Amino acid sequence: MIERHRTTQRMSQATVHRGVAYFSGQVGSDPEAGVTDQTAQALSKIDDLLAMVGSDRRNLLGANIWLSDISTFDQMNTAWDDWVPEGAAPVRATVESRLAHAHWKVEIMVWAAVPDAPA
Amino acid sequence: MIERHRTTQRMSQATVHRGVAYFSGQVGSDPEAGVTDQTAQALSKIDDLLAMVGSDRRNLLGANIWLSDISTFDQMNTAWDDWVPEGAAPVRATVESRLAHAHWKVEIMVWAAVPDAPA
Amino acid sequence: MIERHRTTQRMSQATVHRGVAYFSGQVGSDPEAGVTDQTAQALSKIDDLLAMVGSDRRNLLGANIWLSDISTFDQMNTAWDDWVPEGAAPVRATVESRLAHAHWKVEIMVWAAVPDAPA
Numbered sequence: 420m421i422e423r424h425r426t427t428q429r430m431s432q433a434t435v436h437r438g439v440a441y442f443s444g445q446v447g448s449d450p451e452a453g454v455t456d457q458t459a460q461a462l463s464k465i466d467d468l469l470a471m472v473g474s475d476r477r478n479l480l481g482a483n484i485w486l487s488d489i490s491t492f493d494q495m496n497t498a499w500d501d502w503v504p505e506g507a508a509p510v511r512a513t514v515e516s517r518l519a520h521a522h523w524k525v526e527i528m529v530w531a532a533v534p535d536a537p538a
Numbered sequence: 539m540i541e542r543h544r545t546t547q548r549m550s551q552a553t554v555h556r557g558v559a560y561f562s563g564q565v566g567s568d569p570e571a572g573v574t575d576q577t578a579q580a581l582s583k584i585d586d587l588l589a590m591v592g593s594d595r596r597n598l599l600g601a602n603i604w605l606s607d608i609s610t611f612d613q614m615n616t617a618w619d620d621w622v623p624e625g626a627a628p629v630r631a632t633v634e635s636r637l638a639h640a641h642w643k644v645e646i647m648v649w650a651a652v653p654d655a656p657a
Numbered sequence: 658m659i660e661r662h663r664t665t666q667r668m669s670q671a672t673v674h675r676g677v678a679y680f681s682g683q684v685g686s687d688p689e690a691g692v693t694d695q696t697a698q699a700l701s702k703i704d705d706l707l708a709m710v711g712s713d714r715r716n717l718l719g720a721n722i723w724l725s726d727i728s729t730f731d732q733m734n735t736a737w738d739d740w741v742p743e744g745a746a747p748v749r750a751t752v753e754s755r756l757a758h759a760h761w762k763v764e765i766m767v768w769a770a771v772p773d774a775p776a
Contacts, residue, residue, distance in 0.1 A: 421716065421770050423746070428738050430749040434718045436770050437676055438556055441719045444750030478540065480553045481560045483602075483647075483721075485752050489636045500547050508542070511549040512563030512647040514604050514635035516752035517727045528721075528750040532540050532555050557675055597659065599672045600679045602721075602766075608755045619666050627661070630668040631682030631766040633723050633754035651659050651674050 424471055433472050438536035439480070440472040442529050450522035454491040458498035461527045469531060476502065478532040479509035485526045489515035495525055543590055552587050557655035558599070559591040561648050569641035573610040577617035580646045588650060595621070597651040598628035604645045608634035614644055662709055671706050676774035677718070678710040680767050688760035692729040696736035699765045707769060714740065716770040717747035723764045727753035733763055 425432035434441050445464045447457030469475050486495060492513065503509075509529065518526050544551035553560050564583045566576030588594050605614060611632065622628075628648065637645050663670035672679050683702045685695030707713050724733060730751065741747075747767065756764050 420772060421718065423744075426744060426746050428741060428743065428746065429734065430746045432748065434748050436718055441748045441768075443748040444752075480540065480555055483750070485635075485750075489638060492638050496548065503547060505547065506542075506545060508545050508547065508549045510551065510553050510560045510562040510647075512602070512604075512645060513638055514563075514645065515637075516635050516723075516754050518753075519727060519730050519751055526750060526752065528748075530560075534539060599659065599674055604754075608757060611757050615667065622666060624666065625661075625664060627664050627666065627668045629670065629672050629679045629681040629766075631721070631723075631764060632757055633682075633764065634756075635754050649679075653658060 433468050435472050435533055435536070438533050440474055440531050440533050442468050444526040444528040446518065446523040446526050454486070454494040454524045455498045457523065458495045458525050459502070461525060462498065462502045465527065465529055472533055474531050474533045477504045477507045478534060479507065480530050480532055481510040482527060482529045484511065484513040485516040485518060486513065487515070487518050487524050491524060552591050554591050554652055554655070557652050559593055559650050559652050561587050563645040563647040565637065565642040565645050573605070573613040573643045574617045576642065577614045577644050578621070580644060581617065581621045584646065584648055591652055593650050593652045596623050596626045597653060598626065599649050599651055600629045601646060601648045603630065603632040604635040604637060605632065606634070606637050606643050610643060671710050673710050673771055673774070676771050678712055678769050678771050680706050682764040682766040684756065684761040684764050692724070692732040692762045693736045695761065696733045696763050697740070699763060700736065700740045703765065703767055710771055712769050712771045715742050715745045716772060717745065718768050718770055719748040720765060720767045722749065722751040723754040723756060724751065725753070725756050725762050729762060
């Protein structure tokens with residue numbers, strides 16, 4: 420009934436239930452990169468996770484975005500706006516919070532529909 | 539399968555999927571107003587968004603509330619408690635985070651059931 | 658259509674809709690306790706709430722965790738890793754935010770599947 424992906428003792432990277440996929444917060448892959456690049460890296464990981472559950476970025480329902488410094492809001496949006504497919508933007512809230520590791524500047528947690536999932 | 543409302547390149551104000559509506563974080567409309575008034579303004583916007591998807595505040599499932607200063611918790615609650623219909627309160631979590639623009643003191647992100655939506 | 662539990666004017670501790678249960682952010686029970694103990698206390702409350710809606714911790718879909726001091730990340734994880742059933746970890750995001758009352762060091766908001774719920 421619940422599908423889980425990349426599950427460790429601490430967390431799964433994705434859970435799927437009744438046609439909705441939930442994903443753990445994703446950060447960048449290069450700790451030295453700036454906010455725009457770390458955002459693009461996190462979104463690239465989200466693309467991989469979406470594919471893993473049989474979905475893609477056109478099916479996003481919502482996103483929570485945390486920036487370690489809210490003054491980087493525009494830099495994050497540069498990568499975000501570029502990534503979102505035209506006409507398919509999810510709901511969103513972006514706030515400032517320190518993240519688990521100081522070198523990560525942005526964390527993105529999304530949820531998405533899984534097309535063709537059974538009711 | 540996914541219904542979207544007020545969609546820009548960056549975000550939709552609402553997405554609806556399998557009977558659940560998700561909404562973007564809402565802030566006040568008057569940057570000079572205090573927390574109580576900005577909360578009432580954000581909730582008024584949420585009323586409009588709920589109506590747009592065919593729902594209303596009696597169908598709220600949950601809310602995330604961010605305050606730029608957690609010491610304004612009681613001021614936010616004054617407007618919140620007044621707005622919630624008796625017996626229909628959603629789940630909630632309220633924490634402190636700086637918001638995207640310094641003049642906004644509160645941001646509220648809710649999700650709600652859409653009555654009569656198909657399974 | 659929406660089931661609510663422990664509902665006050667301000668919030669419900671749980672709402673259930675279409676097989677998914679949402680819970681309010683839970684904090685510890687001892688304001689003097691450290692992060693590990695407050696995490697265990699919050700998770701114990703979540704066990705009670707899950708039972709109340711006819712679910713349990715093996716059905717968790719996701720979790721948002723807020724720490725008032727992100728440097729206590731490992732201390733929180735000690736209690737968290739111990740509590741999560743093997744192979745059933747939810748998705749998760751953990752960030753730093755001040756909480757509503759200064760003596761609470763961690764707040765946890767989860768959502769879960771309710772087995773055997775009607776479509």
